[in-house]
Amino acid sequence: MKELAVRVGGQAGDGIASIGESIARSFSRMGLHVFGLNAYQSVIRGGHVWYHARASEGKVHCQGDTADILYALDRQTVDVHASILRPGGTVIFDPEKFPLAPTDVSSEIHLLPVPTLEIARKYTSQSILQNAAGIGATAFLAGIPIDVIHQVLTDSFGRKAGDVVTWNIGASTDGYRFAETKGPIHPKAIAKKDPPKLLMTGNQAIALGAAAAGCKFLVQYPMTPATSIMHWLAAHSRALGIVVKQSEDELASINMAIGASYAGVRTMTASSGGGFALMTEGLGMAGMAEVPVVVVDAARAGPSTGLPTKTEQGDLNLLLGAGQGEWPRAILAPSDPVEAYNLTVAAFDLAERFQTPVLVLTDFHLAEAMEGVDREEINFNIPIPSLFTVEPDSHRYRRYLDTESGVSPRAFPGQPGLNHIALSDEHDEYGGDVSDIRAGIPAAIAVRKKMMEKRMRKLKGLAKEVPPPVLEGPPDAPLTFVAWGSPVGAVRDAMAILQEKGKATNLLRFPTLYPLDPDVVRSMFARTRKTLLVEGNFSGQFAHLLRAETGIEFPHKFLKYDGEPFYPHQIVARAQEVL
Amino acid sequence: MAESVVAPIASHSATQLPIVGKSEVRPTWCPGCGDYSVVASIEMALKRLKIPSKDVVIVSGIGCSSNLPHFLSSYGFHGLHGRTIPVAEGVRWGNHGLTVIGTGGDGDGFGIGVGHLIHAMRRNVKLTYVTMDNQVYGLTTGQASPTSRMGQKTKSTPTGVIENPLDPVSLALASGATYVARGFSGDVKHLTDLVANGIQHKGFAFVDVFSPCVTYNKVNTFDFFRQRVYKLENAGHDPSDLGAAFQRSLEWGDKIPIGLFYSVDKPTYEDLEQVLAAGPLAYQPSGLKGREKLLDEFV
Ligand SMILES: Cc1ncc(C[n+]2csc(CCOP(=O)(O)OP(=O)(O)O)c2C)c(N)n1
Ligand code: SF4
Numbered sequence: 001m002k003e004l005a006v007r008v009g010g011q012a013g014d015g016i017a018s019i020g021e022s023i024a025r026s027f028s029r030m031g032l033h034v035f036g037l038n039a040y041q042s043v044i045r046g047g048h049v050w051y052h053a054r055a056s057e058g059k060v061h062c063q064g065d066t067a068d069i070l071y072a073l074d075r076q077t078v079d080v081h082a083s084i085l086r087p088g089g090t091v092i093f094d095p096e097k098f099p100l101a102p103t104d105v106s107s108e109i110h111l112l113p114v115p116t117l118e119i120a121r122k123y124t125s126q127s128i129l130q131n132a133a134g135i136g137a138t139a140f141l142a143g144i145p146i147d148v149i150h151q152v153l154t155d156s157f158g159r160k161a162g163d164v165v166t167w168n169i170g171a172s173t174d175g176y177r178f179a180e181t182k183g184p185i186h187p188k189a190i191a192k193k194d195p196p197k198l199l200m201t202g203n204q205a206i207a208l209g210a211a212a213a214g215c216k217f218l219v220q221y222p223m224t225p226a227t228s229i230m231h232w233l234a235a236h237s238r239a240l241g242i243v244v245k246q247s248e249d250e251l252a253s254i255n256m257a258i259g260a261s262y263a264g265v266r267t268m269t270a271s272s273g274g275g276f277a278l279m280t281e282g283l284g285m286a287g288m289a290e291v292p293v294v295v296v297d298a299a300r301a302g303p304s305t306g307l308p309t310k311t312e313q314g315d316l317n318l319l320l321g322a323g324q325g326e327w328p329r330a331i332l333a334p335s336d337p338v339e340a341y342n343l344t345v346a347a348f349d350l351a352e353r354f355q356t357p358v359l360v361l362t363d364f365h366l367a368e369a370m371e372g373v374d375r376e377e378i379n380f381n382i383p384i385p386s387l388f389t390v391e392p393d394s395h396r397y398r399r400y401l402d403t404e405s406g407v408s409p410r411a412f413p414g415q416p417g418l419n420h421i422a423l424s425d426e427h428d429e430y431g432g433d434v435s436d437i438r439a440g441i442p443a444a445i446a447v448r449k450k451m452m453e454k455r456m457r458k459l460k461g462l463a464k465e466v467p468p469p470v471l472e473g474p475p476d477a478p479l480t481f482v483a484w485g486s487p488v489g490a491v492r493d494a495m496a497i498l499q500e501k502g503k504a505t506n507l508l509r510f511p512t513l514y515p516l517d518p519d520v521v522r523s524m525f526a527r528t529r530k531t532l533l534v535e536g537n538f539s540g541q542f543a544h545l546l547r548a549e550t551g552i553e554f555p556h557k558f559l560k561y562d563g564e565p566f567y568p569h570q571i572v573a574r575a576q577e578v579l
Numbered sequence: 580m581a582e583s584v585v586a587p588i589a590s591h592s593a594t595q596l597p598i599v600g601k602s603e604v605r606p607t608w609c610p611g612c613g614d615y616s617v618v619a620s621i622e623m624a625l626k627r628l629k630i631p632s633k634d635v636v637i638v639s640g641i642g643c644s645s646n647l648p649h650f651l652s653s654y655g656f657h658g659l660h661g662r663t664i665p666v667a668e669g670v671r672w673g674n675h676g677l678t679v680i681g682t683g684g685d686g687d688g689f690g691i692g693v694g695h696l697i698h699a700m701r702r703n704v705k706l707t708y709v710t711m712d713n714q715v716y717g718l719t720t721g722q723a724s725p726t727s728r729m730g731q732k733t734k735s736t737p738t739g740v741i742e743n744p745l746d747p748v749s750l751a752l753a754s755g756a757t758y759v760a761r762g763f764s765g766d767v768k769h770l771t772d773l774v775a776n777g778i779q780h781k782g783f784a785f786v787d788v789f790s791p792c793v794t795y796n797k798v799n800t801f802d803f804f805r806q807r808v809y810k811l812e813n814a815g816h817d818p819s820d821l822g823a824a825f826q827r828s829l830e831w832g833d834k835i836p837i838g839l840f841y842s843v844d845k846p847t848y849e850d851l852e853q854v855l856a857a858g859p860l861a862y863q864p865s866g867l868k869g870r871e872k873l874l875d876e877f878v
């Protein structure tokens with residue numbers, strides 16, 4: 001399978017992300033499968049940032065281990081990244097910015113000096129235009145047709161002043177032509193193959209999934225890496241008829257979401273671990289008052305403020321234990337954008353059918369990395385049943401009617417004859433408070449027990465309805481990877497590498513982290529031989545959960561908590577130790 | 580037990596929808612608690628305005644005062660301590676055809692929940708927020724509250740409060756509330772007027788109520804207020820004058836004003852949120868069926 005990867009690096013504020021995205025988007029428009037990773041720090045200017053765009057004929061699941069072209073806007077980029085270049089790779093740089101000699105890099109690496117600043121000066125005194133020249137040179141080397149890169153640049157500047165587009169087209173053409181005079185395109189470059197693919201981040205997929213599932217109210221307080229969910233929905237708010245509210249804090253987010261849901265609207269809120277932690281009391285109230293709400297935690301590396309722009313799967317225990325007392329919840333964990341879309345749709349459906357919070361756990365890597373998606377993979381045809389199903393009859397409405405499933409008929413303000421109180425205190429079937437004058441008297445003790453059992457019974461139904469574990473690869477492979485969330489991508493790529501080395505492996509992955517059906521999980525592990533649990537946290541939180549739920553132990557683990565995503569070669573190396 | 584009660588409900592017709600009245604739950608407040616007058620004033624205000632009970636949602640937090648929604652026949656949401664306001668805002672935005680009333684205590688609204696209150700006021704969400712301000716934490720058996728006066732002895736301040744009290748009225752004025760009033764549980768008729776006008780007001784209507792806790796606040800009693808309160812409407816106050824409203828809000832001592840401090844007409848959050856122009860969110864269509872063109876932006 002032919003593949004080519006481009007890495008661009010420089011200082012924050014240099015426009016690295018937009019250079020990288022232009023290259024990634026061009027590949028995607030050529031019909032290649034792309035993975036684009038934007039690595040940055042929690043500062044707006046200064047600091048080292050880089051973008052990695054990996055393109056392939058077939059599906060790639062993560063950023064990969066290597067690069068073929070490195071466009072370095074500063075010397076530090078060469079120092080930090082030249083080592084990942086494959087033999088035959090090229091460093092693109094502007095000697096006016098910093099000197100670079102062939103002896104500064106390994107003998108198998110080519111240097112392509114491009115006068116990007118000089119080209120920029122032809123058009124404007126704004127040095128930012130050097131990027132367009134660099135993009136042009138990079139595009140040539142990467143085998144991107146000039147019309148493709150021109151269109152991407154034109155689209156990205158959109159309706160801005162005509163000069164900006166003209167200059168960018170001019171400078172990118174000059175860079176392209178300059179590179180053309182210096183040598184052939186990179187031997188690994190892939191020819192255009194139609195049709196264009198979509199390129200989306202996990203966050204965009206979640207926003208889209210929410211809209212498709214009928215979400216009408218998103219409330220959120222900015223926190224990396226969840227913020228771009230709000231950005232996407234805010235940009236489409238009017239067109240889609242979705243109210244997007246930036247709240248004063250995450251306490252407000254969850255409580256506003258609950259209020260709107262109580263009023264009859266499908267709602268979502270999203271944050272990272274810090275904001276999620278603030279929501280926990282509200283989540284418990286949603287469990288108690290039986291109000292559906294979808295909550296996304298896009299985890300960063302914790303604890304505390306942690307590493308805001310780095311990835312980790314350290315929030316699982318937080319989600320499992322969120323809120324005082326016990327209440328039913330489901331935790332879904334997508335591993336790529338398509339699954340993020342599908343599981344967001346599922347989250348709305350489950351939250352509504354079970355009238356309880358459904359939590360979607362992602363991480364920085366899934367939230368912000370871009371991945372190629374085929375149009376056909378995104379289905380907008382989601383059935384959205386009416387919420388108004390309860391009719392008044394001659395009896396007093398029981399909002400919390402005790403049923404076999406634990407789910408009671410749900411009515412909304414505005415409906416006549418169904419007036420009731422929804423509440424955070426323990427209550428009887430009518431919504432009558434049993435926490436004050438009735439607490440502790442025998443009848444109220446019985447009510448408490450009954451209502452607790454009613455709510456917790458939902459977990460049984462949820463366990464049957466949530467997406468089950470998935471086995472990928474040959475069923476009887478000698479090694480089974482066990483993974484959830486974004487590391488699944490790197491595991492899939494590692495499996496392909498191991499396959500090439502003649503080592504068959506498979507993957508048992510968990511789109512649902514909770515609740516698990518222990519019988520189903522045990523039956524899936526019945527056929528596995530050796531296992532290697534791959535998880536992005538210090539203590540193996542999911543391994544603990546699996547052991548608690550099923551008794552299964554994981555003697556071999558690959559735990560990562562350095563803030564960086566998993567790389568396939570790291571997983572391959574660990575697998576070879578275990579095999 | 581409410582469970583054994585299977586009370587038939589009155590039949591409804593479009594023209595004769597029931598108006599808010601008392602529920603079958605009897606208030607659980609101490610005899611003589613100021614909060615009885617507040618629930619009575621809300622009931623009477625809603626009756627006066629003839630708003631069908633199906634269209635009224637009373638939201639509260641936690642505290643003695645926050646038990647109020649249970650005692651009326653409307654819809655209600657009895658939420659968490661300090662989160663009355665965001666739940667009420669969510670209900671409004673979910674269905675702005677509803678009349679939403681927030682109720683709660685001084686601890687709920689000015690202590691743990693004060694952040695939300697300030698933001699809701701600057702947003703001018705159309706809500707009526709009635710606080711039963713007893714200057715003490717009642718439900719937790721008598722600790723200092725943000726409105727307890729300097730020197731007040733409570734269980735948490737046995738030698739007297741050593742911080743300045745927050746003034747809810749000036750806070751509301753500074754935060755941009757568009758209807759700011761203060762009532763007194765000792766004058767239900769006056770309080771009913773303030774609440775009814777607040778419900779009719781287009782925007783955030785704040786009604787702080789001196790609602791004495793007869794059990795834990797032996798200083799700010801009914802008598803204390805009876806001897807001191809005077810009505811702004813009898814004192815030539817102009818409620819369109821923000822500066823005058825601020826000045827009146829600072830009065831505390833032998834004479835304490837009640838009544839309407841300030842009222843102004845401004846667009847509400849719901850007026851300005853363009854998505855809501857198409858009608859209550861709860862009844863708007865949703866989903867992306869047939870909107871596949873939306874995917875073009877990802878190419
Ligand atoms: C998060 C949280 N903290 C503390 C409490 C305990 N608590 C319940 S009511 C209350 C104060 C009530 O005072 P106020 O709001 O003035 O109501 P009142 O009882 O005086 O009417 C407190 C601190 C709680 N329920 N939740
Ligand atoms: S403790 Fe105070 S506030 Fe609570 S019910 Fe009794 S009198 Fe009212």
Ligand SMILES: [Mg+2]
Pocket residue numbers: 642684685686711712713714715716717724
């Ligand atoms: Mg109080």
